[in-house]
Amino acid sequence: MTKHTYDYGLIGNCSFQAHVHKNTNIEWMCWPRFDSSFIFGGMLDDENGGEFSIKPEGEIKETHQYYLENTNILVTEITCDQGRYRVTDFAPRFQQFDRYYKPIMLLRKVEPLENSPRVRVKCMPTGDYGRLKPSQYEASNHIEYLGLEKEVRLTTDFPLSYIVEERPIVLNEVKYMALTWGAPLEAPLASTCESFLDKTKRYWRGWVKNMSVSNFHQKEINRSALALKIHQYEDTGAIIAAGTTSLPEAPGSGRNWDYRYCWMRDAYYTLTAFNNIGHFEELERYFNYIVNISVKSRNRFQPLYSVTGEGELTENILDLKGYKGNTPVRVGNQAYTHIQNDVYGQILASLMPLYVDQRFINLERSDSLNLVYDILQKIEDLMEEPDAGLWEFRTLSQYHCYTYLFHWAGAKAAKKIADKFDNEKIKTLADKVIKLSSEKIDACFDEMRGVYTQAIGSKNLDASNLQMIMMGYLQDNPEACKKHLEELEKDLKSQEGLFYRYKHADDFGEPETTFLICAFWYVEALTCVGRIDEAIETFENLLKYSNHLGLLSEDVDAKTGSQWGNFPQAYSHVGLVNAAYRISRKLDMPNFL
The missing domain is CATH 1.50.10.10 (Glycosyltransferase)
Incomplete structure (x- = not known):
């Protein structure tokens, strides 16, 4: 019998957690609370659990997953036929206005490392433990998923139509994704994600240092x-x-x-x-x-x-x-x-x-x-x-x-x-x-x-x-x-x-x-x-x-x-x-x- 291990990393911010598979898929994430229904639950059902992944067009040849040192920020590097790319996943957490900022928000930074690999981005949330499939529509810079308890919105600079149609995208520059529950991200996408990443990194490293x-x-x-x-x-x-x-x-x-x-x-x-x-x-x-x-x-x-x-x-x-x-x-x-x-x-x-x-x-x-x-x-x-x-x-x-x-x-x-x-x-x-x-x-x-x-x-x-x-x-x-x-x-x-x-x-x-x-x-x-x-x-x-x-x-x-x-x-x-x-x-x- 082969040795079984869980191929997931865990991220979170004391409001929610997400389990990220070595293939980049969010295999488990419950919103808005730890004990709410999952909106991604492929861990328990690959058909009804939804999906949120950034996979290569072809096969994954190699995957390397690690944490940024002394943080809860997770990095997944994928090697495929067309090259290599990196996905950085985190839940924002840092001090702001004398309290902790810990929104129900999942941020994903995607960047090419070698060549220009083609990736297929899928974002298909689900509700009521897989029984509810929300409808979706494209706005100017985001996709909205309707029918859940609150509005779920994916704000991204990836081409929206490619995500909806699940078509491969050439990754030749850094891209960002912000998935939100309720209050959407209205600020500039790239600079806000980078700012949140830096602040979250400094928060966790300060916490460990103490x-x-x-x-x-x-x-x-x-x-x-x-x-x-x-x-x-x-x-x-x-x-x-x-x-x-x-x-x-x-x-x-x-x-x-x-x-x-x-x-x-x-x-x-x-x-x-x-x-x-x-x-x-x-x-x-x-x-x-x-x-x-x-x-x-x-x-x-x-x-x-x-x-x-x-x-x-x-x-x-x-x-x-x-x-x-x-x-x-x-x-x-x-x-x-x-x-x-x-x-x-x-x-x-x-x-x-x-x-x-x-x-x-x-x-x-x-x-x-x-x-x-x-x-x-x-x-x-x-x-x-x-x-x-x-x-x-x-x-x-x-x-x-x-x-x-x-x-x-x-x-x-x-x-x-x-x-x-x-x-x-x-x-x-x-x-x-x-x-x-x-x-x-x-x-x-x-x-x-x-x-x-x-x-x-x-x-x-x-x-x-x-x-x-x-x-x-x-x-x-x-x-x-x-x-x-x-x-x-x-x-x-x-x-x-x-x-x-x-x-x-x-x-x-x-x-x-x-x-x-x-x-x-x-x-x-x-x-x-x-x-x-x-x-x-x-x-x-x-x-x-x-x-x-x-x-x-x-x-x-x-x-x-x-x-x-x-x-x-x-x-x-x-x-x-x-x-x-x-x-x-x-x-x-x-x-x-």
């Missing part, structure tokens, strides 16, 4: 951080798990999920990564997202919400071919109905720096201490309630060790907040919850094997329990810590150094692929127990599972090294950043943890 990272695999950290940044929907502060839907965890598995939503759990890990590299703006925006959700939640949080905080994410199956024929294609996610009680602790752990970190002016947070107390009270109330766990089992409810670990971590975070504000009420409740959750965690301990199992009364092991090492639950007992790790290794580690989430059968059978963030958790756990050489070796081995641009998928087939699952997956890039941070701290401070 990161605080060591020299340990800095290039890979930079790429992961840049990818993570454009997973935040800046308007509300939500952070999505991935920008795609229904890319299968394994071929034919039926494990095809819509990840274009904000999971409380994923957001916690992403914000930890941003904190580790010295970026905090994302956390402040997320705080506002949580506050707005808490008003509507009536003290019961769902595992996930839409990017605008909507709670109902009804799961539907679309009549599309699916990625490489893998169906079903799902929109929405049934997990919003699940009981996943770890979310409460994750919210508290996520927000803690806003209260206790001296770099934040935290007086403005003091009026939200009631939110901290209410969430802590909810954890106590739910202590005896089984849940679906972080892997979102659809027909299995247990007393998950991981859930209790985050009850414990959330209470620890609340206690730090209480100490900061001298709040005895929160402190008393936090102490109580720490004790209760510790008792539940200890009830998951298998004395025969010396390992904490997936749930109370279960013999199954779970990679999420690597977190017990990383979060310091076992720090007072180093030998127990090492034994716990050894047992998890024996059961869940593949020969290739990858990690399965668990091995037991679930609603869809036994898992076929490994989960990449679990392997990065393993790296962190190795680092914590002092096996630093193994941690570095494992980390560097994991880097080979990226695609040609250093982008990571959700899942990896251990035998073939194939990428599967939604892509790029925020979780996986978070794993890379946090593992690199942990190793670099250990290298700099041998006694760390």
Whole structure:
């Protein structure tokens, strides 16, 4: 079986994302939000997904795709019989009038590199997940596509009739294309595109320059951080798990999920990564997202919400071919109905720096201490309630060790907040919850094997329990810590150094692929127990599972090294950043943890 990788680059500006294939086609782009219908969705259906490409008249002989260094600006170079040309794709993002300019606008610069190749430009957007084909008409300098929610306009200096008729065009000078949603580009095309390109380049390079990272695999950290940044929907502060839907965890598995939503759990890990590299703006925006959700939640949080905080994410199956024929294609996610009680602790752990970190002016947070107390009270109330766990089992409810670990971590975070504000009420409740959750965690301990199992009364092991090492639950007992790790290794580690989430059968059978963030958790756990050489070796081995641009998928087939699952997956890039941070701290401070 050949190795499967995703042949896409990702661009975005915290308003939208686009996946650009190595052949220049925009294979996936949802407008106007991450969780809207695609207007280009060839990734899931080459007939109904529309197309936006600049392909040569003949065959592509060679393609080279890369990012402008330390940016989210993507370059695709195409070699064909008539010569070579370059397509530069980006979503404008820069500071303007004391705020970020991040329009729903895709800009494409096309320039000849060798000779005058003939290219065929296609722009055929679609709506309502491929069910709506907009009509189009040519104006003086643009093509309008009518029938979508808002006007979609392609402004270009390519001959419009050649685009509409899909005829080849001789590329003998630089050309520009601006695809817009709603408000069109009314400014001069070429100079505006060049100005936006320069400003966007400077913005991203400034953002990277302000990161605080060591020299340990800095290039890979930079790429992961840049990818993570454009997973935040800046308007509300939500952070999505991935920008795609229904890319299968394994071929034919039926494990095809819509990840274009904000999971409380994923957001916690992403914000930890941003904190580790010295970026905090994302956390402040997320705080506002949580506050707005808490008003509507009536003290019961769902595992996930839409990017605008909507709670109902009804799961539907679309009549599309699916990625490489893998169906079903799902929109929405049934997990919003699940009981996943770890979310409460994750919210508290996520927000803690806003209260206790001296770099934040935290007086403005003091009026939200009631939110901290209410969430802590909810954890106590739910202590005896089984849940679906972080892997979102659809027909299995247990007393998950991981859930209790985050009850414990959330209470620890609340206690730090209480100490900061001298709040005895929160402190008393936090102490109580720490004790209760510790008792539940200890009830998951298998004395025969010396390992904490997936749930109370279960013999199954779970990679999420690597977190017990990383979060310091076992720090007072180093030998127990090492034994716990050894047992998890024996059961869940593949020969290739990858990690399965668990091995037991679930609603869809036994898992076929490994989960990449679990392997990065393993790296962190190795680092914590002092096996630093193994941690570095494992980390560097994991880097080979990226695609040609250093982008990571959700899942990896251990035998073939194939990428599967939604892509790029925020979780996986978070794993890379946090593992690199942990190793670099250990290298700099041998006694760390």
